[in-house]
Amino acid sequence: MFSRFTFSFQSNGAEYPVNPTTFDPSLSSRALPAPLYGGYHLDLIAPGSVTFVMYAPHKPFVSLVGDFNNWNSRANLMVTNGAGVWWTTLPHPGPSRYGFYVAVDEQSDVWVADPYATEVRWEQTGPWAWLPDIETLRRRQRFPWQDEGWRTPRLAELVIYELGVRDFTGRWQDNRPVYGTFSGVESKLDYLADLGVNAVELMPIQQFPGQSSWGYNPVFYFAPAQVYGTPEECKRLVDGCHRRGMAVILDVVCNHAWGEHPYYRIYPPLYGPQGEKWDDFNPFFHHTPDAVNMWGGVDWDHFTPETTRYFQAMLRHWLAKYHVDGFRFDWVGGVDYDSRAPMQPGFNPYHGIAALCWAARQAKPDVIHPATARRLVGRNRRPIR
Incomplete structure (x- = not known):
């Protein structure tokens, strides 16, 4: 039998759990509460939480990596729904680059950004997805569009x-x-x-x-x-x-x-x-x-x-x-x-x-x-x- 674990990280002197649910190291299947295939999703599981999703069918292992966990590929293990969707949820860690560690097969692995990234930071180490701070995300949800009466021309x-x-x-x-x-x-x-x-x-x-x-x-x-x-x-x-x-x-x-x-x-x-x-x-x-x-x-x-x-x-x-x-x-x-x-x-x-x-x-x-x-x-x- 596997023992059960929880992971956490520290930010600004506070300790945060990586995943609000415990999980087995065997990464037994779990279903997402919504049909998602990529990106990050604010407030999906709980207020102030961020759910990260990666679609990688036929891959044996996926984890979340980023500035918030010092790019540790074993800190934020993701669970799968059994159909290629991998996911994990954590309290918003603050503005951060992030990506995924993916085991391609038994002998090779890659570090990649989110294919659904809505912002990217392209640096010498490669392109990484960008997670803005929570205030920016909330502000974007309230963008003051002024085109309510707009109609596309024929x-x-x-x-x-x-x-x-x-x-x-x-x-x-x-x-x-x-x-x-x-x-x-x-x-x-x-x-x-x-x-x-x-x-x-x-x-x-x-x-x-x-x-x-x-x-x-x-x-x-x-x-x-x-x-x-x-x-x-x-x-x-x-x-x-x-x-x-x-x-x-x-x-x-x-x-x-x-x-x-x-x-x-x-x-x-x-x-x-x-x-x-x-x-x-x-x-x-x-x-x-x-x-x-x-x-x-x-x-x-x-x-x-x-x-x-x-x-x-x-x-x-x-x-x-x-x-x-x-x-x-x-x-x-x-x-x-x-x-x-x-x-x-x-x-x-x-x-x-x-x-x-x-x-x-x-x-x-x-x-x-x-x-x-x-x-x-x-x-x-x-x-x-």
Whole structure:
């Protein structure tokens, strides 16, 4: 029989339990009180508590690591629901970087950030998710939106201005680049409104590696790029657009991610002793010789329910938390779809771009859905409406 343990950590002279429930070292299965697959969740278990969730099916061990436990991979062991969801709850530890220690198999492990991170701190030790202090989290829940009467323009009425945040208000200073920001774009909204624009399409703003990019190398899909500003500044930009009669469309890259993505590090390709590719179960990415595409990204497998669920959650996140009006899908040819005719046996539209558009439209019936129109399977696809 295993003995039972509780863990605690000290912060500012006070001692806090890591998990409000005791648990066996064998990490016997426990169900979450809500169907969650990632991120942190304030007040879910008790007022002032934070529940951390990580989806890592077929992995034998996951623990929570961060500044609050000195990155000790044995301090905050997570329990699993038996279906790939790992979780733990603790009193809010204060502002902190955090991530997860994951046993990939019996011989290897990785330290990764939260794939659902809503803020990221990218440092020499790698990217880490960021947990703000509890006052900031409460303030964000009460963000003073002023777009209550806003209505998204009809498709036929759209006059779209596409811009990259980095370049739109970027400049050179002291012989070095100073990159544009959300606040910088917000300061130019009157100029855009005077042009007669009623929609602003932002080139990808989701967290990418480094400080300078057009954003087509995404890693953290739920987080605005740190170099552009804070989540509050991103919300103020959207709010400012709406108050001037302009919709906001996000350019999103769903066909590939960069190799720093936590799921790719948890589920890496497997090769034999002669370099041959081994078949493996990967719930997120294609693992074929050409899975690293011409741009250097790794291709998502949109025929898996795990990938579909992840991207549907991402779209809902930006619609609900940031009030965006739509998404411009980059390179839809790389977002898997069933190319058979709808009347053919076995046709299933609930994959890839169809599943993403369905989820977005369920959340916002008037969502805008432009997309890259390129030749696919011998014919031209029209922009998605």
